[in-house]
Amino acid sequence: MELRDKQQHYRDQVREFAVQEIEPLARQIDDTGEYPRELFDKLSDFGLFGIQAPVEYGGQGLDTVSYAIAVEEASRVCGSTGIMVAAHNSLGIMPFILFGNSQQKEQYIPPLASGKNGLGSFGLTEPGAGSDAGATKTVAVREDSEWVINGNKCFITNAGMCQVLVITAKTEKIPGSRGISSFIVDRGTPGFVVGKKEDKMGLRGSDTRELAFENMRLPQEKMLGNEGEGFKQFMIILDGGRISIGAMALGLAQGAFDYALEHVKTSSFLGKPKTNYQSYQWKIADMYTKIQAARHLIWHSARLEDAHQKIVLESAMAKLYASEIATECVRMAMQIVGQRGYLEETPLERMYRDVRLCEVGEGTSEIQRIVISRNLFKSK
Amino acid sequence: MDFAFSEDQLMLRDSTRDLVKENFALSANDEDKDRSLNPETLKSLKDLGYLGICTPNESGGAGFDTLSLVIVLEEIASYDASAALLVSGMNSLSIGGLLPHSDQNVVRDYLSRVSNGDLIGAVAINESDDSYSHHANRTRASLRGNNYVLNGFKAHVLDAELADFFIVSARTGDDEGEISLFILDKNTPGLKIESIPRMMGNNAAAIGNIRLDDCSVPLLNLVGKEGGGLASAQTVLQLNQLGLAAIAVGISAGSLRESIDYSKVRTQFDQPLCEFEAIQFMLADMSTSIDAARLLVYKAAVAFDQHSDYAELICAAKLFASETAFKNVHHANQIFGGYGYIKEYAVERLFREQLFTELFAQNNDTLRLHISKRLLG
Ligand SMILES: Cc1cc2nc3c(=O)[nH]c(=O)nc-3n(C[C@H](O)[C@H](O)[C@H](O)COP(=O)(O)OP(=O)(O)OC[C@H]3O[C@@H](n4cnc5c(N)ncnc54)[C@H](O)[C@@H]3O)c2cc1C
Numbered sequence: 153m154e155l156r157d158k159q160q161h162y163r164d165q166v167r168e169f170a171v172q173e174i175e176p177l178a179r180q181i182d183d184t185g186e187y188p189r190e191l192f193d194k195l196s197d198f199g200l201f202g203i204q205a206p207v208e209y210g211g212q213g214l215d216t217v218s219y220a221i222a223v224e225e226a227s228r229v230c231g232s233t234g235i236m237v238a239a240h241n242s243l244g245i246m247p248f249i250l251f252g253n254s255q256q257k258e259q260y261i262p263p264l265a266s267g268k269n270g271l272g273s274f275g276l277t278e279p280g281a282g283s284d285a286g287a288t289k290t291v292a293v294r295e296d297s298e299w300v301i302n303g304n305k306c307f308i309t310n311a312g313m314c315q316v317l318v319i320t321a322k323t324e325k326i327p328g329s330r331g332i333s334s335f336i337v338d339r340g341t342p343g344f345v346v347g348k349k350e351d352k353m354g355l356r357g358s359d360t361r362e363l364a365f366e367n368m369r370l371p372q373e374k375m376l377g378n379e380g381e382g383f384k385q386f387m388i389i390l391d392g393g394r395i396s397i398g399a400m401a402l403g404l405a406q407g408a409f410d411y412a413l414e415h416v417k418t419s420s421f422l423g424k425p426k427t428n429y430q431s432y433q434w435k436i437a438d439m440y441t442k443i444q445a446a447r448h449l450i451w452h453s454a455r456l457e458d459a460h461q462k463i464v465l466e467s468a469m470a471k472l473y474a475s476e477i478a479t480e481c482v483r484m485a486m487q488i489v490g491q492r493g494y495l496e497e498t499p500l501e502r503m504y505r506d507v508r509l510c511e512v513g514e515g516t517s518e519i520q521r522i523v524i525s526r527n528l529f530k531s532k
Numbered sequence: 533m534d535f536a537f538s539e540d541q542l543m544l545r546d547s548t549r550d551l552v553k554e555n556f557a558l559s560a561n562d563e564d565k566d567r568s569l570n571p572e573t574l575k576s577l578k579d580l581g582y583l584g585i586c587t588p589n590e591s592g593g594a595g596f597d598t599l600s601l602v603i604v605l606e607e608i609a610s611y612d613a614s615a616a617l618l619v620s621g622m623n624s625l626s627i628g629g630l631l632p633h634s635d636q637n638v639v640r641d642y643l644s645r646v647s648n649g650d651l652i653g654a655v656a657i658n659e660s661d662d663s664y665s666h667h668a669n670r671t672r673a674s675l676r677g678n679n680y681v682l683n684g685f686k687a688h689v690l691d692a693e694l695a696d697f698f699i700v701s702a703r704t705g706d707d708e709g710e711i712s713l714f715i716l717d718k719n720t721p722g723l724k725i726e727s728i729p730r731m732m733g734n735n736a737a738a739i740g741n742i743r744l745d746d747c748s749v750p751l752l753n754l755v756g757k758e759g760g761g762l763a764s765a766q767t768v769l770q771l772n773q774l775g776l777a778a779i780a781v782g783i784s785a786g787s788l789r790e791s792i793d794y795s796k797v798r799t800q801f802d803q804p805l806c807e808f809e810a811i812q813f814m815l816a817d818m819s820t821s822i823d824a825a826r827l828l829v830y831k832a833a834v835a836f837d838q839h840s841d842y843a844e845l846i847c848a849a850k851l852f853a854s855e856t857a858f859k860n861v862h863h864a865n866q867i868f869g870g871y872g873y874i875k876e877y878a879v880e881r882l883f884r885e886q887l888f889t890e891l892f893a894q895n896n897d898t899l900r901l902h903i904s905k906r907l908l909g
Contacts, residue, residue: 282869284800307870351875353884431897483858491688491891496730504732508883512869518810 155217162218166225169198170233178230181357182502185349187236187313193268195237200226202265203241205249209261216392216454220399224450227403228410231506232357234403235513236271238396239309239358240264244272246392247318247334251377251385256336260316270315270339275305275363276386283519285320286329286383290365292321299323299375301335301343301368311346311361315339319365320382332382336374343368354505391463393514394471398450401471401478401510402443408478408503409439412485426488435484442481446474465527472520475510482507541600548607551576552615557878560612563736564881568694573615577649582608583622584647591634592644593626598771599833602778606826609782610789611878613885614736616782620775621690622646625653628767629699629713633756642697642715654695655772656686656716656742657765671744673702673712680704680714680754682722682747688892692725692740700744701765704758713761715753722747733884770843772893773850774836777829780853780889781822783882787857787864788818790879795867805867814863821860825853844906847899854889854896861886 155163173194181187195201203219205211214222219241227234245264248257264272281287290303301321311317316338324331337344347362377385413436416426426432453466482503486493493500511517537545559570577583586601587593601623609616630643645651659669671684682702689698697717704712716723722745731739756764792815795806805811832849835842864879865872872879890896 277870280799282800284802287800287802353873353875353880431900479862486887486891487895487897490895494732494887494891495688495728496732501732504887505884508865509873511866512873516866516869518808518866521810 159215159218159221162214163221163225166198166222169194170225170229174226174233175229178233178499179496179502181230181232182354183356183496185356187232187357187359195233196267200237201240201267201271202245202261203237205245205261205265209257209265211245211261211265216395216457217451220395220450220454223396223399224403224406227400228407230357231400231404231503232355234400235355235358235509236310238393238400239274240267240271242393242396243274243389244310244314244317246389247274247376247385248272250388251334255373256376260336263315271310271313273308273310273314273317274386274389275308275311275317275319275337277307278304279306283516285386286332288320288322288332290319290321292323292333292335292370294323295369297372299335299370299372301365301370303365305363307350308361308363310359311363312349312359318376319363320386323379329383331380333379334376334382334385335370336376337365337368337370341368341370353508354502355509390514391467392457394467394520395450395453395457395463397510397514398446398453398467398471398474401474401507402446402450404503404507404510405439405443405446405474405478405481408482408485408500409436409443411499412436412439412488415489432488435488439481439484442477446470446477449473465524468515468520468523468527471515472517472524475507476517478507478510537603540596541603544596544600545603545607548604551580552608552611556608556612556615560614561875561878561881563612563614564733565735565875567730567735568738569615569618569736573612574618577615577619579649581647581649582619583649583652584626585619586623587626587631587643587647591631591640591647593647597833598627598774598836599830602774602829602833605775605778606782606785606829609779610786613779613783613882613888614734616779617734617737617775618652618691618694620772620779621655622653624768624771624775625655625699628769628771629655629755629764632764632767636752636755638715638752639755651696652691652694653697653699654689654691655768656689656692656698657701657768658689659685659687669703671700671702673704673714673749676748678751679748680751682714682716682744682749684744686742686744688728688739689742690737690739692742693727693738698723698742699755699768700742701761709762710759711761711765712758713755713764714749715755716744716747716749720747720749732887733881734888769893770846771836773899774829774832774846776889776893777825777832777846777849777853780850780857780886781826781829783886783889784818784822784825784853784857784860787860787879787882788815788822790877790882791815791818791864791867811867814867818860818863821856825849825856828852844903847902850889850893851896851899851903854886857886857889
């Protein structure tokens with residue numbers, strides 16, 4: 153699990169930044185559901201909005217391991233910041249990095265890597281197309297040299313604060329997941345309607361919205377990649393996204409663990425230090441063991457990605473495992489802390505609500521199990 | 533062994549189910565946001581006698597047994613856990629705290645006014661997070677002339693902001709077990725209710741902390757004998773635990789009900805969710821665990837009614853019902869996918885409410901200690 157010096161150094165820096173700048177505001181962000189502009193600008197200055205974007209486009213040019221570290225550290229102190237950073241980097245910018253032509257890269261990556269004028273979003277999910285994302289009903293019809301797009305998206309992260317987003321739409325009337333293409337939609341495009349912010353259980357500082365496209369017209373240049381390759385593209389995007397949702401879960405688990413460990417070390421039960429009791433010792437041991445195992449899986453898939461190898465199986469396992477053990481860890485921390493954990497005054501109360509998303513977003517646990525078993529059945 | 537309910541119990545269950553489904557269900561999500569019960573819901577609970585459902589007829593209550601209480605709590609909690617918490621708290625207070633001392637005029641008066649919905653009371657016994665020994669650790673009462681003077685602090689008192697009076701435990705001697713119970717009007721000078729801004733769920737249960745600063749209480753408001761309050765405090769706690777166990781079953785049952793309905797109407801990959809084996813297995817596990825938890829809760833309630841050895845059964849019922857409830861709300865949230873994360877859906881609220889049943893009225897690890905202590909003699 154050794155990190156390279158550069159990665160370790162980055163980890164220390166992000167940890168310090170997260171503890172000093174993000175953590176003190178985490179409760180307020182959850183309470184108000186508003187992301188403070190000042191903090192947002194600090195994330196931008198630190199480079200958290202362009203972690204893997206190439207240096208020549210104004211990004212940090214870091215590897216996937218460093219990216220996973222950044223998401224983990226942000227999530228450790230604030231889940232809302234974690235998902236904002238994760239969605240922006242792996243869903244917002246990544247489509248441009250992977251599939252953009254040079255003109256699209258030049259136009260979109262630098263402002264996205266800064267984030268100052270808004271983030272990037274990825275509009276895949278629809279009311280009728282969640283796990284079955286290939287069932288997209290949004291249609292793009294060619295009229296003269298333009299595409300006319302109609303449809304709805306839902307649960308789109310960062311949509312209220314985005315400058316541009318990539319969406320999927322059906323460009324060909326054929327059944328199944330074929331005939332889907334990706335389009336770039338600039339904020340303010342006529343016919344692009346951003347809906348109201350969802351009122352969520354957790355991650356309340358993260359902006360999640362419905363979108364509508366009403367006769368929205370886009371020129372051909374706004375198509376990302378080749379026509380009909382949308383499905384293939386978003387499968388690749390989601391492979392990477394899974395690493396980041398896994399890293400987010402890991403961060404929340406680590407945050408809950410750190411809080412619980414400190415509590416056990418400084419509290420007593422029936423007149424004896426809590427560290428004396430096996431019920432606490434066991435939970436602390438189990439939590440840490442699971443967290444380290446999850447970190448192994450996540451860093452392993454990140455390293456495979458950095459080595460340009462296939463990560464379908466590994467990223468699905470990492471996301472599945474990390475999100476499930478994160479739920480367990482936050483619950484164990486709750487048992488350790490007791491009633492007070494249920495009250496707003498502890499970060500555990502927030503983490504418990506935040507972590508719930510990790511078993512659902514970017515492919516539910518059930519979908520991960522389908523992906524994993526399908527890969528195992530296929531291989532010889 | 534007879535698993536059949538009596539006619540009365542069946543009628544009570546069905547009428548409660550109809551009432552809750554038609555009148556409480558729609559406002560439960562708003563109650564959580566508003567942090568108070570819907571006035572109509574509160575009025576129904578009072579007028580229909582739910583707050584004194586276990587109080588004997590001669591004391592002004594409806595005279596049902598404890599088994600009936602848990603049946604009712606489950607029904608209410610499956611739609612509105614905060615309302616169920618109020619019903620549970622009030623009956624625990626009446627049966628555990630007031631009824632045994634209803635030969636005292638003041639106590640009898642409070643008991644009948646609670647039972648007919650005139651007054652809301654809250655139990656202020658707990659002082660810490662662990663609450664292993666429900667003893668008053670920091671709250672003291674000392675005799676001064678014709679009054680007791682109380683000083684101390686009570687933590688996480690349910691319905692504190694709704695209550696007209698409190699049953700407060702305080703030490704009246706040097707020994708740990710010398711606990712006395714007092715009735716304190718909410719307007720007692722020196723009594724301060726500190727509201728708790730927000731909890732994960734059950735926000736309509738209006739939980740608060742209570743500070744007692746030289747609170748003067750007339751001698752007549754001592755419940756039972758001085759130094760003899762431990763047994764009553766213990767019974768109140770046990771009934772609260774039983775209540776939470778029943779509420780946990782209700783939360784589970786609500787999760788299953790919502791899950792079945794949703795899995796039939798939501799389609800993905802061209803078929804309803806309920807046609808996926810993974811979803812079917814979840815539903816089967818939910819139903820199985822609910823039945824098991826329900827039987828344990830019934831058994832504990834019947835043991836309480838029959839005055840047989842119920843302490844361990846109540847611990848076991850709360851332990852098991854609340855932990856299986858987690859699996860159930862978790863499955864339900866999973867089945868709803870992204871929609872389970874949105875406040876419009878009942879399962880979002882049920883998920884937050886469930887954890888309460890694990891952590892309050894002694895958390896589950898504490899119950900494990902109680903159970904093993906009894907096993908080992
Ligand atoms: C906070 C949040 C942020 C999000 N951000 C984004 C975003 O930025 N962009 C975006 O495009 N989407 C986003 N999503 C959407 C998210 O990816 C979907 O919610 C998720 O993929 C599940 O889809 P669904 O909600 O429609 O659930 P459904 O697909 O309806 O699933 C319901 C249940 O059925 C199960 N199920 C479905 N198919 C099968 C099967 N074949 N076998 C067994 N079980 C099955 C699921 O596992 C789940 O348990 C976000 C969601 C949330 C809650």
